[in-house]
Amino acid sequence: MMYLLLILTIVSPAHAWQSIEDWGSGSVDSSVDEFGQCVCNVFLPDTSFPADRVEHMQISSNELSVEVKVQINKVESLKGQLVILLSELSNLTARVEILESGPDKYIKLEFELLRIELREFEALVTQLKTSLNISSPAIDSLYIEIRNMSLIVDQLESYDQSNLEVIRIEFAKLQKKLEKCQDDKDDFSNAQIGSCKHGGILRIGKPIVSQLNADLNAGYKYGGWGKDSKPLPGSENMNWYSGFTDTLVSRITLYADYYKLIMRQGFSTHELYLVNKYDWRGTGNNYIVRANTLYYQFRSPFSMAKYNMTSKTAEYKVVPEATTRFSYHYSPNQNLDFAADETGMWVTYATEESNGKLVLGKIDEESFALEEVWQTSVYKQSVTNIFMICGVLHATRSVDTQTEEIFYTFDTNKNEESHVSIRFEKFQDFYVYLDYNPTDQKLYMYNNGYYVSYNVKFRDA
Template sequence: MHFSLLLILFASPTYAWLPLEDWGSGNVTGSVGESGQCICHVFLPDTTFPADRVESVQISSNKLTVDVELHISKLISFKAQLVVLLEELSNLTLRLEVVESGPDKYVKLEFELLRIELREFEAMVTELKTSLNSSSPAFDSLYNEIRNMSMIVDQLESYDQSNLEVIRIEFAKLQKKLEKCRDEQDDFSNVQIGSCKHGGILRVGKPVVSQLNANLNTGYTYGGWGKDTNPLPGSENMYWYSASTDTVVRYISVYTDYYRLIMRQAKKTYDLYDPKKDWRGTGNNYIIRNNTLYYQFANPFSMAKYNMTSQTAEYRVVPKASNRFSYQYSANQNLDFAADETGLWVTYATEESKGKLVLGKIDEAAFALSEVWETSIFKQSVTNTFMICGVLYATRSVDIHTEEIFYTYDTHTRQESYVSIPFEKFLDFYVNLDYNPTDQKLYMYNKGYYVSYHVKFKSA
């Protein structure tokens, strides 16, 4: 008997064939047709391939590609605009710098045109930021620069011819003051540098206040500044500075010249603290000589020197020196170092002298005292001391504005005398005062300020 098999499939228009074993018995039914043929009815499950969704994804992908290409074109366009903007902004900056360089050019500037250009720049930056839908330091920097320029334009516009005339008058006054200061300085320079052919100090000039210390903090009350008293070749213009909020001596900074000192651009800062050896000191009366810092060592109580060339240190105990007697203005000023045309010195007090000031000459090669002189003044009544040509000068406070050199001791003749050489001390007290034989100036550290004085000597 011959049979023909007819399969009738009931399913969606699009479908995928399933393996025969996945066709459950419930999905297949059979019957016999009118001609005796066998008819099987197969019902496939609706797990067909989503061709319609694939087509939709392809359409979306094409659309996104077009959008990305459009945004890339915009970015290229904005990049070109940004380059133009930065170039124009740079040109405007140069224009403003030219204007600022000469007061007479203020009145010639078209201020309104500048404002229009600045507003255009700001609009372009805003457009860029909005179009890119992002923020970055570059945009913020542009905004800040534009605002700063707008403020400069406002300030410049405030200058008119009358203001310029006032400025010229003030410049003329300043020039006269500078000339007077120069003449005064020339008047004080009456003895050749390094010479001791004079009769000692005649008077001290007005305080010259350089500026606040390099830390820009009046809290750095303790410290000192000045020049090397016997500089190494090539270091003649070097300045130094050291300060702290207490009497601890740790950091010492050196500057190649006065300009670097004022600009706070240290060539190098030395740290006296080392984990292997603590070389920190105490007090304020330290100096630099031959690129070596001479200062009061903390433990044990002794004099110390730190060679900044080799960055090595050593100390020596000063025989009989006491740490109980300090100067009037500050504690821990037990050893006071000084240098003059004749060498290196240290002042202190002893228990045997009952607190009276003792002066010692230091043999620099041996780093030991070579000779000692005892004075008659009580150290705690003294505010500071310094040496000039082998003569000790001691100061004391007169009032809140006035200091006085009141005592001298000549180591050559062993003669002492009481004098009265008043000078202005800028602020009410100071912690460091030393003479420098390389320029014949007194250097004072006064409540965080750099102060100096010219010295005029008596004729020999």
């Protein structure tokens, strides 16, 4: 049996759907191969069909199909990410709504309570000031702190709950200061300013620590601060400060009031290095400001000097027999110690003739000379400092690192000396400056670089 195999070899391609009749114009060859099969070769004359382009289109179609699938996968992936982002956005929106509603729920109420407490604090300080009928750095400082706290409350009201802890801490500190003021109110002076109708010091109040010196330098251990003991009109509230790393006296800064002192906003600084082309620097730490004039110990020659901060002029006057051999217990170069009280201005020193015992001199302010001198029995080097109140010298000494004691007095009105024991607390052990100011009846101490003050309580006359 013979099988017929038809093999079409398309030399010039024809359309697959073309009918047999259309092939008539071509030629067909036939033959039998070695296996007895019939093989036919059909040759088409039409060469217009673009077979190569169809093949390219098929390849491009396959590549495009693959690319579409890749893009579809990307879209599916982006869709998944979009779902996640929409979910996170919904959570974020919910959190923002909570934050927006939070202040109405808890912060607003808390801040309103803080404002109520501040008003109570202010009323308490006002009542305290009225009952005492005086102005003091402690009370002024409390007013400033209350005012600053009010500003802080306003600024932080829009913030989160954690800021309330900061305010609570500050409120706790403020509360303690108010309580301390209430506890110490019995230590405020009971004598009229400028009057000596009392029986002397009964006790010294607790130390009121303002802050580190205006240079904000713990190394500035030597210096002093305070108020003008005889202020010019308009300068009643003026404060001053001078400090350095050693006992050199080279500069003094003035502040309009206590608040400006604390804020380190001085309005005038005077340098003693070149005053009228001359070096007017001094030494020691026991200077005072009186009638806008700095009284201090001059270096060369060793003498008392004064620098008028109004006219910017200086002069010195040698103190007869005064020596540089005997300084106070705490610090060197404290040989001339100036003081002021209700009765005028004073200076203490030691002489070789007195064998180092303390000598007290009253200064005539017009002539800038000693008008009267008293010899005491107390050895100067055993004394840590002195101050004057109503013509009475008060000498101090150290009891321990936390306690100071007024142990000796000399009354120039009666020419009498006494041994007493009036103890008071120190902020820190080392101090170089201690003076009384008759304009507010307070003691001012420069204690290891810090501003410290004390209220004085007097005995009834």
